[in-house]
Amino acid sequence: MANFYKDNADLKFQFSNSLMERIVELKEDGYKDYGKYDYAPKDLKDALDSYDKVMEIIGEIAGDIIAANAEQVDIDGPVCKDGRVTYAAGTQKNQEALINAGVYGIALPRKYDGLNFSMVPYVMAAELVSRADAGYGNIWGLQDCAETIYEFASEEIKNEFLPRINKGASCSMDLTEPDAGSDLQAVALKATYDQEKGSWFLNGVKRFITNGDADIKLVLARSEEDTSDARGLSYFVYDKNWGGVTVRRIENKLGIHGSPTCELVFRNAPAKLVGERRLGLIRYVMSLMNGARLGVGAQSVGISEAAYREALKYANEREQFKKKIIEFPAVYEMLGVMKAKLQASRATLYETARCVDVYKALNALVTPDRKLTPDERKEAKLYSKYADMLTPILKMTASEFCNQNAYDAIQIHGGSGYMKEYPVERLYRDARITTIYEGTSQLQTVAAIRYVTNGSYLEMIKGFEAQELKVSEEVEAAYPGATEKLQAAKAKLVALTAQYEEAVGMVVDKEEEYIDFQARKLCEMAAFIIESYLLLLDSQKSALFVDSTEIFTNKTESWNTERYHYIKNSNPQVLLSTFKNVKKDLEIIYKD
Amino acid sequence: MSKEFTIVVLAKQVPDTRNVGKDAMTPEGTVNRAALPAIFNPEDMNALEQALRIKDKYPASKVYILTMGPFRAAEVIREGLYRGTDGGILLTDRRFAGADTLATSYAISQACRKLKPHIIVAGRQAIDGDTAQVGPQVAEKLGWPQITYAEEIQEITEDKITVLRRLERGIEVVTSTLPCLVTVHATAAPCRPRNAKNVMKYKYARTANEEKDPANEGKYLISTEEKPYLQITEWTVDDVGGDENSYGFAGSPTKVKKVQNIVFKAKESKVFTSSEADIDELIGELLANHEIG
Numbered sequence: 001m002a003n004f005y006k007d008n009a010d011l012k013f014q015f016s017n018s019l020m021e022r023i024v025e026l027k028e029d030g031y032k033d034y035g036k037y038d039y040a041p042k043d044l045k046d047a048l049d050s051y052d053k054v055m056e057i058i059g060e061i062a063g064d065i066i067a068a069n070a071e072q073v074d075i076d077g078p079v080c081k082d083g084r085v086t087y088a089a090g091t092q093k094n095q096e097a098l099i100n101a102g103v104y105g106i107a108l109p110r111k112y113d114g115l116n117f118s119m120v121p122y123v124m125a126a127e128l129v130s131r132a133d134a135g136y137g138n139i140w141g142l143q144d145c146a147e148t149i150y151e152f153a154s155e156e157i158k159n160e161f162l163p164r165i166n167k168g169a170s171c172s173m174d175l176t177e178p179d180a181g182s183d184l185q186a187v188a189l190k191a192t193y194d195q196e197k198g199s200w201f202l203n204g205v206k207r208f209i210t211n212g213d214a215d216i217k218l219v220l221a222r223s224e225e226d227t228s229d230a231r232g233l234s235y236f237v238y239d240k241n242w243g244g245v246t247v248r249r250i251e252n253k254l255g256i257h258g259s260p261t262c263e264l265v266f267r268n269a270p271a272k273l274v275g276e277r278r279l280g281l282i283r284y285v286m287s288l289m290n291g292a293r294l295g296v297g298a299q300s301v302g303i304s305e306a307a308y309r310e311a312l313k314y315a316n317e318r319e320q321f322k323k324k325i326i327e328f329p330a331v332y333e334m335l336g337v338m339k340a341k342l343q344a345s346r347a348t349l350y351e352t353a354r355c356v357d358v359y360k361a362l363n364a365l366v367t368p369d370r371k372l373t374p375d376e377r378k379e380a381k382l383y384s385k386y387a388d389m390l391t392p393i394l395k396m397t398a399s400e401f402c403n404q405n406a407y408d409a410i411q412i413h414g415g416s417g418y419m420k421e422y423p424v425e426r427l428y429r430d431a432r433i434t435t436i437y438e439g440t441s442q443l444q445t446v447a448a449i450r451y452v453t454n455g456s457y458l459e460m461i462k463g464f465e466a467q468e469l470k471v472s473e474e475v476e477a478a479y480p481g482a483t484e485k486l487q488a489a490k491a492k493l494v495a496l497t498a499q500y501e502e503a504v505g506m507v508v509d510k511e512e513e514y515i516d517f518q519a520r521k522l523c524e525m526a527a528f529i530i531e532s533y534l535l536l537l538d539s540q541k542s543a544l545f546v547d548s549t550e551i552f553t554n555k556t557e558s559w560n561t562e563r564y565h566y567i568k569n570s571n572p573q574v575l576l577s578t579f580k581n582v583k584k585d586l587e588i589i590y591k592d
Numbered sequence: 593m594s595k596e597f598t599i600v601v602l603a604k605q606v607p608d609t610r611n612v613g614k615d616a617m618t619p620e621g622t623v624n625r626a627a628l629p630a631i632f633n634p635e636d637m638n639a640l641e642q643a644l645r646i647k648d649k650y651p652a653s654k655v656y657i658l659t660m661g662p663f664r665a666a667e668v669i670r671e672g673l674y675r676g677t678d679g680g681i682l683l684t685d686r687r688f689a690g691a692d693t694l695a696t697s698y699a700i701s702q703a704c705r706k707l708k709p710h711i712i713v714a715g716r717q718a719i720d721g722d723t724a725q726v727g728p729q730v731a732e733k734l735g736w737p738q739i740t741y742a743e744e745i746q747e748i749t750e751d752k753i754t755v756l757r758r759l760e761r762g763i764e765v766v767t768s769t770l771p772c773l774v775t776v777h778a779t780a781a782p783c784r785p786r787n788a789k790n791v792m793k794y795k796y797a798r799t800a801n802e803e804k805d806p807a808n809e810g811k812y813l814i815s816t817e818e819k820p821y822l823q824i825t826e827w828t829v830d831d832v833g834g835d836e837n838s839y840g841f842a843g844s845p846t847k848v849k850k851v852q853n854i855v856f857k858a859k860e861s862k863v864f865t866s867s868e869a870d871i872d873e874l875i876g877e878l879l880a881n882h883e884i885g
Binding site: 001038039040041042043045046049050053054057060061065097100101102103106115 | 611784785786787788789790791792793795813814819
């Protein structure tokens with residue numbers, strides 16, 4: 001009898017964030033659905049109470065059903081036969097439970113049978129599900145595709161596809177091909193319009209498609225003949241009932257076994273165009289991709305939580321030298337750092353979700369008779385920018401932290417952790433993909449570096465710095481001395497900001513290749529400071545985060561100082577040629 | 593042809609005896625209800641699932657939860673609404689209090705006479721008393737056939753029900769005429785989760801007494817005038833009628849003589865048939881062991 005929502009006070013805390021009022025107000029748009037739908041809220045209090053109650057349902061399903069099935073799903077995995085995929089038995093049960101609970105389509109408007117929830121509870125559900133089984137988290141998370149349909153497709157397509165999501169129709173987004181991975185501009189799957197039949201048809205191959213045998217697919221395809229770049233790509237929706245797509249095989253992966261990764265063959269598969277031609281990659285996939293990255297952030301936090309709990313439990317149960325191993329500084333130090341990384345990732349996850357919420361909810365208000373006011377437009381632009389800034393650092397750091405936590409969780413288990421008997425080895429395998437898919441950490445750096453060089457991250461940090469530190473009475477009562485700790489953390493962050501500025505100054509005016517060379521380090525420096533500040537903000541309202549703020553700020557100091565010295569000691573001319581030396585080793589490797 | 597069935601699920605709010613701590617019993621030997629969270633009796637959940645499956649198949653059917661207890665037991669009815677029932681009735685009255693299984697089944701059978709269901713489903717037994725008596729006694733009082741230890745209601749027609757029973761040495765498939773009472777075993781399918789839309793719709797559902805409770809002040813954001821389906825029905829002795837002396841303490845011949853801890857020592861089970869001779873032997877044995885007296 002586990003409830004992954006109720007056993008974690010950090011989650012409910014998210015609903016008390018001051019931005020939630022604005023988000024719910026925008027999502028509910030004057031509570032106009034009340035009276036029209038019997039499950040629509042009457043006011044803010046009612047809406048937040050509904051978030052809480054629905055999270056309880058998902059927390060219970062995650063704790064009692066999905067987590068209980070995870071081990072067997074990892075062993076069984078899905079099966080591919082005659083071009084179709086069958087989920088593992090446990091996955092089917094997970095799916096059935098969430099469909100019966102009516103929580104699919106959680107973020108869709110009510111007129112499409114959705115719950116009209118904001119991103120914060122949506123992302124939280126992804127975290128809960130991923131803590132139970134990260135592989136299943138993908139199947140849950142792919143309902144993101146419905147968001148894309150909702151935002152960009154015609155009313156006809158929306159009415160045809162969206163109401164099916166709540167009933168449990170599964171989704172996939174078919175982007176990658178054998179020769180188009182990180183570089184999606186190279187997509188070659190062909191879309192041709194048949195005038196006679198009045199329909200588009202898809203032909204070609206897709207690879208590494210998560211949940212590839214889904215009921216509803218979004219497919220990136222080349223609709224414009226004689227093109228070879230992004231401008232020739234359009235986005236299509238495909239219904240499994242139309243036929244024409246078969247699964248050639250499913251991949252044999254290191255982890256996330258519950259999630260079928262498929263190679264697909266399209267043979268004259270009928271499809272409908274989403275939005276406008278040529279905007280497939282440029283607009284729609286980019287939008288979907290940001291949502292998917294937020295999803296991987298949630299998945300990473302879920303895995304981090306699971307790893308931290310397994311490690312904590314084991315450290316408390318295992319005795320060596322007549323003592324519980326948790327009593328040894330070498331062990332509890334690791335646990336403290338794990339928790340700090342977990343809570344910093346979570347703070348970033350929900351801050352990003354809130355920013356996405358504000359601008360998306362504002363944009364959703366727009367109709368032919370309702371334009372945004374100048375103030376609203378400004379607000380939407382601001383939060384859209386924050387979301388774009390935070391998404392890559394969330395994806396990069398949360399996924400790296402979850403790998404570190406899974407690694408440390410095994411370390412705390414010692415030899416037992418290396419054995420299949422304990423869940424940590426599965427967590428370790430499941431964690432590994434998070435830094436890779438939906439854009440590798442290296443590609444997140446490509447997305448983030450512009451905010452380093454144009455000063456946006458610095459501006460965001462300075463904004464945090466300008467806010468007066470106000471520790472609430474409840475925090476002081478629950479954690480005497482919190483104020484001093486948080487003041488010290490803030491002083492440290494001010495100094496680290498100066499250090500970051502200096503490091504940026506050493507790189508920003510150099511040649512592009514050198515900036516790319518140092519980009520990861522600079523982005524991480526900014527990310528760690530921002531994440532420390534987010535923890536600091538939460539710590540002023542809840543004692544839950546005070547210790548992690550102190551630990552994470554201290555770690556930021558050491559991580560950033562290392563990066564600072566590395567950059568300071570780098571000589572652009574010598575460095576680039578030094579690293580190019582690795583190419584010489586190729587001559588040895590390919591000698592024969 | 594569409595069939596419509598009225599199904600009553602007997603459910604009980606019980607202390608969660610599955611996670612018993614040191615403070616589970618009072619020094620007087622009674623259950624310390626404050627230390628144990630109140631939950632939906634687990635096998636009643638299995639029963640609810642069987643009822644909801646009939647409704648899945650025949651959507652025009654109605655499923656109601658019937659429960660007896662203090663007004664906080666309305667929680668059981670809400671849990672049903674969250675999972676897809678059409679409503680529920682709480683039997684609550686001081687005159688019902690102190691009931692043993694006999695008085696309880698009398699009250700429930702009286703309520704069922706009023707509700708006139710085609711089928712009554714109940715959990716095999718409740719985890720607080722473990723008697724497994726209330727279901728069968730209700731059937732007896734109504735003069736209905738009963739099928740106990742059900743694992744699955746396999747088929748239902750206008751006048752017949754087919755049920756798979758889980759027995760000690762295997763399974764048995766039996767058919768009965770309707771109306772019929774079925775008690776459901778823990779090996780039956782687990783109950784479906786709460787449904788998000790139902791939770792949001794019914795989270796403010798309450799009985800009149802809950803609404804009057806000062807502890808619930810400000811809790812119900814939506815009035816029952818505005819949404820009448822938020823009103824959960826309460827019935828008293830006056831609503832169900834019958835013989836006053838058959839309710840509550842007055843109607844309860846059971847007297848608790850002593851409470852003691854027991855450790856199961858017997859390794860083998862012994863089978864008694866329903867023959868007079870076997871029943872005499874069983875009673876004789878229990879008397880000799882001071883199990884009853």
